[in-house]
Amino acid sequence: MKINDTISGAAIAALGLTILIHVQAFPAMPGQKVGPAMFPGLLAVGLLICAAGVIWRGLKTIKIEGWVAWPEWIKQHRIAAGFFLIPVVLIVYAAVSEKLGFLPTGIAFLFSLCWVFGVRPLMAFVVAVAGTLVIHTIFYKLLKVPLPWGILSGFVW
Amino acid sequence: MLANVYAAFGQVFDPYVLMVILFSSIFGLFVGAVPGLTATMATALLVPVTFFMPPVPAIACIVTATAMAIFSGDIPGCLLRIPGTPASAAYTDEAYTMTKNGQAEVALGAGLVFSAMGGLFGTAVLVTAAPALAEIALKFSSFEYFWLVLLGITCAIFIASENPLKGFVSLLIGLLIACVGVGNPAGFPRFTFGDANLLGGISLVPMMVGMFAVSEVLRYALTANQPMLVVQDKIGNVFKGMWALTVKYPLQILRGSVLGTIVGALPGAGADIAAWMSYGMSKRFSKEPEKFGTGHVEGIVESGAANNSALAGAWIPALVFGIPGDSITAIVIGVLYMKNLNPGPTIFINNPVAVYSVFLVFILANLLMIPLGFLTIKVAKKILRVPRNILMPMILLFCVVGSYAINNSVFDVGVMLAFGLFAYLMEENGYPVAPVILGVVLGGMLEENFITSMIKSDGRLMAFFERPIAAGLGVMTILVWLAPVAIRLLRSRRSTA
Numbered sequence: 001m002k003i004n005d006t007i008s009g010a011a012i013a014a015l016g017l018t019i020l021i022h023v024q025a026f027p028a029m030p031g032q033k034v035g036p037a038m039f040p041g042l043l044a045v046g047l048l049i050c051a052a053g054v055i056w057r058g059l060k061t062i063k064i065e066g067w068v069a070w071p072e073w074i075k076q077h078r079i080a081a082g083f084f085l086i087p088v089v090l091i092v093y094a095a096v097s098e099k100l101g102f103l104p105t106g107i108a109f110l111f112s113l114c115w116v117f118g119v120r121p122l123m124a125f126v127v128a129v130a131g132t133l134v135i136h137t138i139f140y141k142l143l144k145v146p147l148p149w150g151i152l153s154g155f156v157w
Numbered sequence: 158m159l160a161n162v163y164a165a166f167g168q169v170f171d172p173y174v175l176m177v178i179l180f181s182s183i184f185g186l187f188v189g190a191v192p193g194l195t196a197t198m199a200t201a202l203l204v205p206v207t208f209f210m211p212p213v214p215a216i217a218c219i220v221t222a223t224a225m226a227i228f229s230g231d232i233p234g235c236l237l238r239i240p241g242t243p244a245s246a247a248y249t250d251e252a253y254t255m256t257k258n259g260q261a262e263v264a265l266g267a268g269l270v271f272s273a274m275g276g277l278f279g280t281a282v283l284v285t286a287a288p289a290l291a292e293i294a295l296k297f298s299s300f301e302y303f304w305l306v307l308l309g310i311t312c313a314i315f316i317a318s319e320n321p322l323k324g325f326v327s328l329l330i331g332l333l334i335a336c337v338g339v340g341n342p343a344g345f346p347r348f349t350f351g352d353a354n355l356l357g358g359i360s361l362v363p364m365m366v367g368m369f370a371v372s373e374v375l376r377y378a379l380t381a382n383q384p385m386l387v388v389q390d391k392i393g394n395v396f397k398g399m400w401a402l403t404v405k406y407p408l409q410i411l412r413g414s415v416l417g418t419i420v421g422a423l424p425g426a427g428a429d430i431a432a433w434m435s436y437g438m439s440k441r442f443s444k445e446p447e448k449f450g451t452g453h454v455e456g457i458v459e460s461g462a463a464n465n466s467a468l469a470g471a472w473i474p475a476l477v478f479g480i481p482g483d484s485i486t487a488i489v490i491g492v493l494y495m496k497n498l499n500p501g502p503t504i505f506i507n508n509p510v511a512v513y514s515v516f517l518v519f520i521l522a523n524l525l526m527i528p529l530g531f532l533t534i535k536v537a538k539k540i541l542r543v544p545r546n547i548l549m550p551m552i553l554l555f556c557v558v559g560s561y562a563i564n565n566s567v568f569d570v571g572v573m574l575a576f577g578l579f580a581y582l583m584e585e586n587g588y589p590v591a592p593v594i595l596g597v598v599l600g601g602m603l604e605e606n607f608i609t610s611m612i613k614s615d616g617r618l619m620a621f622f623e624r625p626i627a628a629g630l631g632v633m634t635i636l637v638w639l640a641p642v643a644i645r646l647l648r649s650r651r652s653t654a
Contacts, residue, residue, distance in 0.1 A: 012326055147561075
């Protein structure tokens with residue numbers, strides 16, 4: 001997704017301004033002229049200066065580029081589905097993995113992605129089970145990362 | 158010193174470390190050879206694994222994997238006309254043309270042999286220059302460090318980004334991310350919004366995994382299902398004729414290695430820029446520039462040496478000052494801090510064995526590259542056939558678990574996703590990603606040295622120019638800042654005259 005520089009510049013300016021206002025509330029270091037607000041404050045001023053430049057350039061190209069240019073792939077449903085599924089599976093993973101456990105979540109995670117990228121369902125399932133077990137072995141057994149067992153708590157191995 | 162070198166030998170030639178080196182070699186060669194997986198991504202994926210290792214194998218793992226990946230990036234460039242890593246992009250067309258002319262062996266052989274030579278050259282410079290620089294750096298105070306960091310990030314913006322203005326935005330965002338948490342001179346919690354997860358700052362590992370691996374998977378999703386055609390089936394003896402090339406192009410090899418090491422050592426510019434510059438230089442100084450682009454090996458010899466020497470060069474400022482030379486060393490610096498091997502001139506005094514081990518691993522990796530690279534070329538066709546629609550979901554799950562593993566918290570999975578999407582959007586809109594990481598890694602150091610200097614000088618800005626080296630570095634930084642303005646003025650004056 002190509003956003004015109006005017007918009008991204010405005011967003012940067014808004015960020016800079018918000019930070020500049022926010023840091024005013026930071027306390028001073030006792031007996032010093034400099035405090036925790038100084039460094040982020042300077043960076044925010046820098047952002048504002050850069051934002052002005054970015055907006056200036058964006059205004060010059062706005063007639064040719066338009067405000068927002070949607071990419072071609074958005075119309076190809078399969079590709080768009082693949083792209084948007086990535087954040088979806090990550091959010092779902094973060095939300096349910098602790099309760100459901102790593103193994104079931106991981107299998108669903110891999111199966112859905114493989115499938116949307118065009119792997120045949122049976123193959124996708126085999127890959128999902130094998131891949132989840134391999135990653136589980138590397139991290140749980142070898143690196144001792146406490147991956148959650150969730151609903152499989154009774155079958156810990 | 159000899160005792161330290163001896164101890165380093167003991168550390169590196171330990172069976173466990175050697176096994177780590179072997180596995181990371183294979184991993185690096187594989188990642189480099191698969192188009193769409195970069196050496197930086199290899200590093201980001203390895204960090205969660207190295208988290209659980211002692212310091213020496215952890216560093217050995219990253220050094221070996223990156224060296225191998227930069228070489229094996231040449232393979233798909235040569236056979237498919239798709240560079241395996243951005244560092245091979247400069248001479249992909251040349252190598253592919255050679256393959257079409259039936260000279261795949263020469264192109265691959267040159268990539269392999271001169272990668273190793275360049276890597277060894279860069280290592281030699283690292284071994285000699287780093288300790289010498291550290292001697293000087295020991296005398297640095299907060300004023301010198303402030304300017305050095307500022308000069309480093311300034312160079313990174315002007316050399317590495319096509320659009321310095323957007324590069325600055327990226328850098329400032331990185332520096333602001335570094336402000337999150339209580340890790341500032343005043344110990345005041347900034348930008349935490351009362352969330353305990355943010356008190357210690359945003360964890361570096363999930364952020365890097367997001368920016369360098371998740372964003373690649375997102376990009377893959379858009380290019381999926383592109384067929385890959387391998388031109389040449391059988392690959393013969395790649396070492397044939399390499400000695401003749403060495404004798405024919407000694408100057409080119411040396412020039413590529415020197416340029417690569419220097420570009421690598423400059424903050425922000427890494428192997429990919431080294432390869433582009435070196436390919437251009439090779440063409441300009443060649444006796445037969447008209448042959449470039451028609452399947453001529455000279456440019457591959459020179460830039461193949463350059464991209465591998467850049468890897469070692471990038472470690473010079475990373476070890477001596479804690480200033481990364483490229484995005485790989487930016488990640489490495491994070492790893493060094495996690496392992497209590499804080500980079501800086503004192504690392505040569507406090508941890509000489511670790512430093513010598515890094516040197517040894519570099520030499521070992523570049524020597525190992527020749528036999529292992531040879532085997533990789535032999536099985537290249539199989540690697541190129543690995544279905545990426547299976548590989549990419551696995552990489553994503555690996556990223557998730559790797560990010561989770563650092564703090565055992567799903568909060569970090571969210572951080573990874575947020576930065577993955579953010580990096581994707583940035584690159585789509587021409588904001589470079591590398592300066593963000595540079596800013597995050599250097600933010601704490603820049604602020605600390607700035608605030609310390611301000612307190613020491615009681616707020617007098619002139620104090621930043623009162624020590625000779627600080628003054629020199631300061632003037633240099635300001636000159637780099639003013640250079641684009643001056644050039645623009647000169648140009649407009651010339652065009653009006």
